Amino acid sequence: MDWMFAAITLLIAFSALGSWRIALFACVILDIARDVVRKSVPGYPVIPTVIVGVVWAFALLGAASSERRELNRISSRYPTFVMSMQTMVAAVFPGALIALIRYENGWMLCAIGGISYLAPFIGVVLGYLWPRRSSDVLRWLSLYVVLNSIVLSGAFLEAYDIDVPGLGGMKMDWIRNFGEDTVKLISGFYRSPDVMGLHAAHVIMFSVIIASQPSTRWKWFWIMAACWASGSLLLCGRRKMIVMPVLFFGTFVVLHWMSGRFGRRVALVSCAFGAAVAAGLFAISQVQEEGDEYSRFASSIVTEGVERASKSFTSIIDVTVRQSGWLGDGLGAATQGKQYTGVTVQKSWQEDGVGRLFKELGIPGVVLVLVALGMLARAVRDAIAAIPLSAGAARQLQFGILGVVAANAGSFIVSHQAYSGDPSTVLIVGFCLGIALGMPRVAFSRP
Numbered sequence: 001m002d003w004m005f006a007a008i009t010l011l012i013a014f015s016a017l018g019s020w021r022i023a024l025f026a027c028v029i030l031d032i033a034r035d036v037v038r039k040s041v042p043g044y045p046v047i048p049t050v051i052v053g054v055v056w057a058f059a060l061l062g063a064a065s066s067e068r069r070e071l072n073r074i075s076s077r078y079p080t081f082v083m084s085m086q087t088m089v090a091a092v093f094p095g096a097l098i099a100l101i102r103y104e105n106g107w108m109l110c111a112i113g114g115i116s117y118l119a120p121f122i123g124v125v126l127g128y129l130w131p132r133r134s135s136d137v138l139r140w141l142s143l144y145v146v147l148n149s150i151v152l153s154g155a156f157l158e159a160y161d162i163d164v165p166g167l168g169g170m171k172m173d174w175i176r177n178f179g180e181d182t183v184k185l186i187s188g189f190y191r192s193p194d195v196m197g198l199h200a201a202h203v204i205m206f207s208v209i210i211a212s213q214p215s216t217r218w219k220w221f222w223i224m225a226a227c228w229a230s231g232s233l234l235l236c237g238r239r240k241m242i243v244m245p246v247l248f249f250g251t252f253v254v255l256h257w258m259s260g261r262f263g264r265r266v267a268l269v270s271c272a273f274g275a276a277v278a279a280g281l282f283a284i285s286q287v288q289e290e291g292d293e294y295s296r297f298a299s300s301i302v303t304e305g306v307e308r309a310s311k312s313f314t315s316i317i318d319v320t321v322r323q324s325g326w327l328g329d330g331l332g333a334a335t336q337g338k339q340y341t342g343v344t345v346q347k348s349w350q351e352d353g354v355g356r357l358f359k360e361l362g363i364p365g366v367v368l369v370l371v372a373l374g375m376l377a378r379a380v381r382d383a384i385a386a387i388p389l390s391a392g393a394a395r396q397l398q399f400g401i402l403g404v405v406a407a408n409a410g411s412f413i414v415s416h417q418a419y420s421g422d423p424s425t426v427l428i429v430g431f432c433l434g435i436a437l438g439m440p441r442v443a444f445s446r447p
Contacts, residue, residue: 002045005037009051013058020062024126024431027055028144031424032151032199035191036166044170046337049191053119053423060122067129074128078382078437084375085121091368092117092331095361099330103343106330113332113360116420120430127434131442134397137435138213141206148199149225154188155196155232169193185237194418196232197241198411198425203229205248205407208272209400214393223272230280240414244407245276251403259389259399269400316355321363328362335360337421353416379437386440394443401436405429 009030016023034048041048064071075082092114099106099113131137158167169187185193207226211219233242249269256266324333332338334348334356350356357366380402387395408429412419419426 002037002041002048005033005048006051009055013055016055016058017062017065020059020066020126021130023055023059023062024130025140025143027052027059027424027427028140028147030055031428032147034424035195036151036189038191039166039170039189044191050337050421050423053115053427056119056122056126056423056427060126063126063129070129071125074125078379080375080382081124081379081437084372084379085118087368087372087375088117088121091361091365091372095328095331095365098327098362099332102330103345105343106332109330109332109335109338109343109345111332112337112421113335115423116335116426117331119423120426120433123427123430123432124434124437127431127436128438129434130431131435131438133442134213134215134394134439136442137397137401137439138210138216141210145203145206145210145222145225148203149228151189152196152200152203152229152232154190155186155200155235158186158188159235183237186232186235188232188235192418193236193238194241194415197236197238198244198418200229200233200236201241201244201248201407201411202404202428204233204245204276205400205404208245208248208269208276209397209404211272212269212396212400223275226272226276227279230276231282234280240411241418244411247407247410248400248403251406252399255384255399255402256396259384259395316350316352317358320350320355320358324359324362326363328358328360328365331360333360334416335420336417351415351417353412353414353419356416356420376433380433383437383440387443391443394439398436398439401432401439405433405436408432 012023012026012030030052034052038044038046038048096110096114099109103109130140154164154167157164166189167187169185170191173184175184186196187193188196190196190199204226207222207229210216211222211226216222230245233245236242252269253266329346329348333345334350338345348356348359350359357369361369384395384398384402387398389395408419419429
């Protein structure tokens, strides 16, 4: 079944050369199907997880052919974005050189590590080219929400111990001890609690974005989708995913406050966000006897999350530099999926994204990454400034998409495991950032 999935994926990839927009809609379907396929095959082969990235790569080739004129304008509209890509290549180069020298078949580590760092830029370019009008963005988000909302039903099926093929994690059950509570982390039809939580968080954020648009019909439907996903998010038991909608909402509010338009649209998003939180808490309260345990664990984000993060990052950086040296252990040394390359690498303990950067790229590489992110932030600032205040709907859509990017960035800082080694995930995040950069072109277009 995995080879059949791979064959279908490759057919879609080749079709992307002529119909790249349709292929990106197909990527939403493939992103969901890959976990179901992988869990249905003995041994859980990794091919279904990574091969979806090929469709994105071919879509870029198709877009470069059909959108050549607009593609050439990126460098003039956002010169700092191009400089950011160049700086990121420079950042990973020393780590790649170390991996090639230090490890036998180190090129495999370079491949998975390099894809993890550079693939988001493919997503950014495609996202920049995607919106011709705001409805293009809303249709893609809508497909993601509807399909994932169906698959998220697996969270409740697993929570109620209903025997359905495809439920549960791969090769293991996730359990988290929290005080006197033992919290079972739910995977549903996804391959892990992290991945399910990531999709549930995206459903909440995308649903709120869609509901907040003036042109959206049936706003109640999208708010209900956010409420439905909220319960699944709490059941995943991963605080780094649970906090994502909070970061999204905070970013959305701050951007509106900075723009001077803090009114009805923010109030609508606040109501939708509040309804999702309430619905999620109610949903987990109905889950057998463990409902209170999930709510207590989720609330610990407020009581200990910030304190733990501030204390741990300084020690993680210090220990990583002392163990790996100021040049690091090489590109790919801490990337998820390195175990499938057959390359012998010292086991990494860095779960957070910050520690991973220092281990793989060393201090010089981290400095260059920060420079690249600074340039990217300037491009985002220019994109925000390019949309006038009079184009309220386009600006709100842009702010919502930027909130999604900020939420994923916050999650990556705490834990890179759902992002590294998974091209599809980082490509979707890059795609969202690219949409934000492309929104000025459609600020005055019809939805």
